[in-house]
Amino acid sequence: MKIGCPKEIKPQEFRVGLTPAAAAEAVARGHDVLVETAAGVGAGFDDDDYSAAGAAIAPDAQTVFADAELIVKVKEPLASERSLLRKGQVLFAFLHLAPDPDQTRDLLDSGVTSIAYETVTDRAGGLPLLAPMSEVAGKLAPQMGAWTLQKANGGRGTLLGGVPGVPPAHVAVIGGGVVGTHAARVAAGMGADVTVLDKSLFRLRYLDDLHRGLFKTQFANTANIATQIALADMVVGAVLIPGAAAPKLVARDQLATMKPGAVLVDVAIDQGGCFETSKPTTHQDPIYEVDGIMHYCVANMPGAVARTSTIALGNATLPFLLALADKGWRQAITDDPHLRAGLSTHEGQLTSSPVGEALGIGAIPADDLLAG
Secondary structure, three states: OEEEEOOOOOOOOOOOOOOHHHHHHHHHOOOEEEEEOOOOHHHOOOHHHHHHOOOEEEOOHHHHHHHOOEEEOOOOOOHHHHOOOOOOOEEEEOOOOOOOHHHHHHHHHHOOEEEEHHHOOOOOOOOOOOHHHHHHHHHHHHHHHHHHHOHHHOOOOOOOOOEOOEOOOEEEEEOOOHHHHHHHHHHHHOOOEEEEEEOOHHHHHHHHHHHOOOOEEEEOOHHHHHHHHHHOOEEEEOOOOOOOOOOOOEOHHHHHHOOOOOEEEEOOHHHOOOEOOOOOEOOOOOEEEEOOEEEEOEOOHHHHHHHHHHHHHHHHHHHHHHHHHHHOHHHHHHHOHHHHOOEEEEOOEEOOHHHHHHHOOOEOOHHHHHHO
């Protein structure tokens, strides 16, 4: 199969969809790999690294999209890239379609077969391709929030860990999954007073048993969330409903209950954000203020540490990538129900029910599509 990897063009996105090591694995199996020139530079890989792995170097994205049967990316294709997609081609990337009707419509109109990293599952019910990026984003969230808390950036001027005689900042983490757990561990490690809220008592017990008092836990009902955001110097939004738009857990009128200069870090922004006042930002212009509350809503947080993120993502995606290349997409998703869970569009049909519900578009289950 011809595998193509274009350079990411989302602002300040330095990751790359294919590492030289992954390219070498694909070439060793008899596949042709085409990588756009300079695609890996932001992650520390140059064209010579890909050439040494057996990949060919393309002069531009148009060449990659025109020649490749399987397009491997990190972030969702932007409008200029979507215009290059076609029927019979497979797109393998993060898509986050539920809050993005324009992208969804373009993918349907193109006829491309798209498989979303963020909804591929595993035997344990986890999301193995999203997990490494959730780990990175979770660890970055307190770091970015601490920077935003600095007075020069509009924050309260509060040091996360405090100093002797001055109490630490209070951090509320809404969501105890992969993102929330890593955010809580890092924030607590920086000396903050941390509370994690989640709706699953099983998860709260697990976190309490595992971390033994490193941070506190609390059930995530409306009253407890309201209390915690009023106390917080920083709130990390870490909720996830796979494939669906994130629920809005903090309304705009609740900002008035918060401390002036407190910070909201919305790690769910790729799925539309979990705060009513959230809107996507970039690494170049990451923060904004609403009603005296600072917001950090960068939609590609792991891109800030592109080398770590690229290698971590590549480790996770490689088995699925090779299955798609070795077997073709139809046989690969027939053999693997976990990869099948990632199928989002095929020849103008939507196959993701959560996306369909969010956007009011009819969806056909992937099982029915295969049976047909």
